[in-house]
Amino acid sequence: MIKIVKRDQPSRAIFFFTPVLAIFLTLVAGGLIFFILGFKPFEALKFFFIVPIADKYGFSELLLKATPLCLIAIGLSFCFKSNNWNIGAEGQLTFGAIVSGGVALLFYEQEGFYILPIVILAGAIGGMLYASIPAILKTYFNTNEILVSLMLVYVSKLILDYLVVGPWSNPEGFNFPETRQFSDSAKLPLLFEGLRIHAGIFLALAAVVISWFVFYKTYLGFQMKVSGFSLKTAKYAGYKGKKMIILVFLISGACAGLAGVGEITGPIGQLHREISPDYGFTAIIVAFLGRLHPVGIIFASLVVAITYLGAETAQIFMQIPKYTGQVFQGMILFFLLASDYLLFFKFKFIGSKK
């Protein structure tokens, strides 16, 4: 007979094992979906998860997609660890890209080593400004940050749309909804000849290192952890709750803004309507899959980045609709949350008593 018992303490080994289990279960379920859709499951999975990263170019594309995911997820982990539900990273990314794009356009056809740092800084500030809206409304007006940050995503995309169609559109661009190309000094340098991977990856790695340090070596990290466990305890300990809320939002806004900069000054090189394939939303999954741990987030961003590439490859080679990527992302999160059950409960085998 099997009985389900609550664990006295969440199991630490299982804490790091369940993400792997979740990925495995997603593959099984994904294979099943492919089968139902009339594809050969193993072949489809191969096109989805192996073919895209089988060569040098594919691997560079993987890093290219993983960079913004990792960067945003690191920022989000500050919020999620301290019980702040910022789900509008997509908006903060977009607004960061708008501000840095605007600055880059000011330097149109100018060259100079100082341009790129200014453009990058502008993006971080843009993201922070945009993230400060839900933060301030939450702390001073008691407003639900989930809904505010999400509504702002729609607003940011409309602002971008207005700018690239209207005042910022390329005067020689035949009315295409896009700005001029940025000058070379406003673009992130490429790392290898012929590959699209760019220096933005160092921003992500820096974020990983800094966040690890903050989480595990500073008083702020400790405060965040306590607030995440119990807001009452944090209050009792006398932590300045409002300050912390605003701080974590600013950090995650800056990270999302930097991800936006990386996209427009890296592979895109200008502003147009679609600068992000929902990286800001997908990064929420990355943050959870990585267990809000900087190193975990690196692995998680690579795994989830494959779903983007796989969706494209599978569409080209097998005519599998590209939205399968999103389906996979949703499933990963479902299975991860579900397998967390094992964290708190265990199955006990009991021999029949006589």
Added chain:
Amino acid sequence: MIIDINFIGLIIASIMASAVPLILASCGELITERSGVLNLGVEGMMIIGAISGFALMTVTGSLIIAIFGAMLAGVLISTIFAFLTQTLITNHVATGLALTIFGIGISAMIGKNFVGIPGKEFPVFFEGFKDTIPLLGPILFGHSIVFYFAFALPFITSYFLKKTKIGLIVRAVGDSPESASNQGINVRLVRYACILYGGAMSGLAGAYLSMIYTPQWIENMTGGRGWIALALVVFSTWNPIKILIGAMIFGGLTIIQFHMQAIGVRIPVQFLTALPYIVTIIVLVVISRNSRKIRLSTPSSLGKSFYKDN
């Protein structure tokens, strides 16, 4: 300038029509939240309802099958949420987000074959009475069954919560699951039922969009309405009648933007489109500022998992 009074009636009727999906989804979510469960997957359940309704209508040709099929699809997808949050005790916020991401993906996958197919005409009632009463004629007559149902729903919901025994049980479970459980109420069962009901209403809201309001399948056609529906529940301070008011305001914003474009107001179209989202934020701020009122009206256990050792 003389404005035809029936024209005003038509504008009000169109505002009401755009309020319908919001009312349906909000009233469903309100019941879910009253039982203590925060389901952020409304947008995902709505879009699943939209594609299911449209696909079933195209394939079977039956509007009845399509409408009920969309509701069933909403129920099925919300079952995932219910199983995760109630049986496996997962976090409500994260699970709801997963539901939305998953729903948008699945709907686009199914919907690929239905893009560009024209919709069917949906039967309306009392078409002939439209011209009999000035102003009120277009408001009262010539609408679909879903339209009339939506405007009755807040009153039904209010009656259900205040006057029926099951309504009382739902409120008890949301306000104090421990004491409800001690009274012998199966908290988990009640919450399951409320989640599935919310799924059905979101599914219906989606079907209304793709079968009656638009009527065709467009990818991502819910366009944030599910999130606005969630905001409306907060706006209403969990009172179904106030959902009606909120939904009319947002319906009005959507419709006015069309008319302002039509008469050539020189405001960028993007600003008008952003208006409902911006107003949602402003309204949330105004409502939430009064933290005492929010605290008193929010179901006490909202978003908190309930686990009973047995």
